[in-house]
Amino acid sequence: MLTVNSLERLIGIFLLMVNLLILGLSVACLWLLHSSGLMLATLLVLLLPAQLLVSLWLNKKLLCPYARILDALESMKVDDYSLQVRPVYCRGVVGRVFDEIGAFSAALRQKKRLFDAKNLLVHSLIKQLDSPVLLLDEERKLVHGNQALSRWLGKDWRLVRLSKAKSLGLVQSASGWLIADKQQARQFNIRSSFYKDETGEHQLLIFTDISHELREMQIHSWQQIVRVLSHEIKNSLTPIKSLAQTLAEFSTHQVQKDMLEVINQRSQKLTEFVGRYSQLSRQYAIHPQHIDLAGMLGSVIAMYSDITFKLQLDSTQVVADPILLEQVLINLITNARQAIAESTGEGVIKVHCHSASNSVLISLSDNGVGIQNLDNVFVPFYTTKQGGQGIGLLLSRQIIEQHGGQLTLENNADGVGAVALIRLPVGC
Template identity: 40%
Template sequence: MALIKSNSLEAFIVYKLSLVFISIAILVGLLAWQYGLALHWIILVVLSVFSCSFWYIMSFKQQVMRAYTRATLHVDAISQEDYNQFGRSAFPQGKVKAFHQQLKLLSEKLQQQKSHNDQHVYLVYQLIAQLDSPIIIFDENQRLEFGNDAFQHLFNQPWQMYRHASAELLGLQFTPNSWLLKDQSKQAKWQIRHSEFINEGETHQLLVFINIEPALRQSQLNAWQQIIRVLSHEIRNSLTPVSSMAETLADKATDKRDQQVLSVITERCLHLQSFVDRYSSLSRQLTINSQPISIKYLINEVITGLFKDKRIVLKSSLETIWADRELLEQVLINVVKNAFEAQATEILIEVEEQDQYIIMEICDNGHGFANINNLFVPLYTTKKNGQGIGLSFCRNIIEQHGGIMELHNNSQHGVTVMILLPNPQAH
């Protein structure tokens, strides 16, 4: 019986009440025996007492258990985050009523907390959607649940196209304490920061992709600037006296051949001086005067005016584009000139609006680039008489507009230059 007492409340109730009614039955039997009732009457009375006692015990236990059952249903509803279901108290007053009232207050408090959490989650998702860095959220099964608009900068498609896609399908791999991109070219460009959070009882993975290319490029640019400053100082210190002496000797020389030699020396000194001055423009901070520009004017009047005998096709869903007209003209002229120097016979320029950006793609059918990864490196050039400054300066212009400039070899022939510019009218 000791075990029964300690096992459950139901057993405890039956045990205690049974002791009480057994004692009563014995007393009733003794009283009947003292009054001289026949044995069969005594047995009948005792059995009657036992029957009534059993019915009372079961009824009492059922009433007590009903109070717990209703409370349990309420607790189950809370565990399922259903805060609109309330268990009705089996008693209108007393401790049981007070207990159900506390459960109700708990449900209302949890409902308020859930509402606040849902609002916070909604605000977080809205904030994520507005950020410029690609951000994705995986559910507990590592399947894509949400992404922001910048997702397409990394995967070239809106995130909705990959909804519920696995991390493996997206080319992502989870290693202890970190996420990696399987594509090495992307891995070299993007750094992944991740964290976990719980929403609606499930653990989610939040991945933020940080483009480290600008930081690396700035580091490279700083190194080139230092080299250029040192070279400029040394070259100028050497060129100035050499050029001055060459001019002086040329004025005094009587031999025509000597004059020609000294003239070449002076000319090369000036060329080297110009060379150094031009490379200093790579890091020059520009004054950007953005304004609405007619795309037809920009392409038809400027580009085709300089390349009249070339085929340039414009496809645009926009009338105007926001940029510094003179600087953007310089970029387009440089890009188109490079395309025709690469034996292109046709150039297609497409302009469209996408979310908060204006995207301009210049696609040619030339021979493309053999080493596209070094095209933006200062002093690097694939042209026989090139100086390696054009594309670097063009990207500098676009980035100072707050945009992005990328080059890609086409699958068959030619190159596609993508220029992405912020669109103030989209805000």
């Protein structure tokens, strides 16, 4: 039995058999009619080309619908639905097939429009988020990110597109995604979700900055501790101070009076010391104004004649509370000055202000001894300065954060001195 495995072959065999049949019948008729050889040759010359032309025409008409269907399917495979398939036959089964293909193509075109619109919306939302966002493909390679991711990486995310997540400092564990750097791991929590599209399975990673929430929890805990300590200390200091004053009035010995005065003064100092920490829970009344940073820095710098300042003000306009921002600058410069005093050489503080990503950045870099314990710089009560209270930097950070900004401290990359970075939103 003849095996036919293609439509083209089946049509070719059918046309060949029909042509042979017609040719055989024609020859048989001429032979029965006792026609001459010339007649037979003439018939063959006329009949064979006609049969060939008819066979080619029939072959084209029978296979043309399939060729057009194939073109339409090839376009759909590459998400191109612009090709309008014109039916070879408008009626019958072939006409219905073309109608169904046209309807299917229109439905896919509409779905692609909706998908593209959703994709555009998602990418626009990702772009506007202030938190780093990564889109990973099935091989855990970066395929999309946002501006916040570029800030976190320290370079444009497009430069590391298609890099493995591991090379970006991300580690996947049984509990989810983690940041390899321990310091950043304490700042960010990573949430992940999966979704599928026509290109495969993707994983969306969203960084959530939990440092603010952790600080609020810490401050709340410190406030509770301070509240209890303040209550107990004040309850003890009040009678001690009162007794010391009374005894000093009745005492006739100068040495005793001097000793009682010391007790009285230290009680007063301790009361003031405890009272300062009530500021940890203070919500400042922010009165933002347009500030000329050059003028403000000029008045602040005038207070420090023993320090050389180098200014690079690419942007001089800041929107903030002038009184509070000036206090923050004084606190930071004072800290830098104390660090410089512990080092050798001329004290230099570099101040750089510029705009970046809807923010104004103010950095103050010194050439002092640097920060010995970065983890504790914002911890209340903690200080390495003689006579320090341990709340100046914490209050400075609270002021900046209540402006909607950030204050960070770190040692310089070259190992000399430290840098304080203030990030304020534009039009806070």
